Amino acid sequence: RPYRIHYQDIKGWTALHHAAYAGQQNAVEALLSIGSFPHVLTHCWKTPADLALSQGHTQVTRLLPLHTHHLTRRERTHLYGRLVEEVSCAELKTAVMIGEKEEYERRILSLKKVTQLLMSGAPLEPPGGHSVFVLHLAITTNCTDLLPLLLSAGAPLTTTTGGMNLLQLAWRSPDVTTQIVAIVTR
Incomplete structure (x- = not known):
């Protein structure tokens, strides 16, 4: 069932957080392709992109869209x-x-x-x-x-x-x- 991709562990990490942190580009792509939300925050307010960047995984960071919206x-x-x-x-x-x-x-x-x-x-x-x-x-x-x-x-x-x-x-x-x-x- 697809809902499991958004389960969070005790630190608030989803499967996407773990894949980004580990630099697993294929896993990140697969999770995004089935609807994983890239802007989920851990309990320490970190996105998957933040975690990937902290580990030097710039290729993974490029896969994760930025969150900037200025809507009326x-x-x-x-x-x-x-x-x-x-x-x-x-x-x-x-x-x-x-x-x-x-x-x-x-x-x-x-x-x-x-x-x-x-x-x-x-x-x-x-x-x-x-x-x-x-x-x-x-x-x-x-x-x-x-x-x-x-x-x-x-x-x-x-x-x-x-x-x-x-x-x-x-x-x-x-x-x-x-x-x-x-x-x-x-």
Whole structure:
């Protein structure tokens, strides 16, 4: 399952951080090709590019795009709407797939779309005009593929909805699997 590429270890490192740090150019390329988010921060605020550069792996650093976006409020609002749409439909799109290969391809496509939206500057918190937190939506729609991406990208963990924190939301949502609850508690 593609969501595993965004799992973080105790230091906040993803598979992309480890590959970049070790200078494994082929692994970095492979992870990026399936939607790994290149701007994930470790608990010490280091990106995969920072780690590659610290080890002198300039070839790997060149593979990892820079994170510079100066968007207007309107552009951020538009990107957030697209992000909400993609997250809300992700599980529905995979539910209608026939066969494991098609389902896997659809999950990768969804992961790539959300990664691209985040790389384009889509905010993780609702801008003006939106009241839905994309992280809450990923939890309540049982979106196992995108939840680790949103968490590793820095979605706020302290948000509440209806007076419930993220863990309570996961436990009380009727269609949420134990996998989502486990991801939230990690």
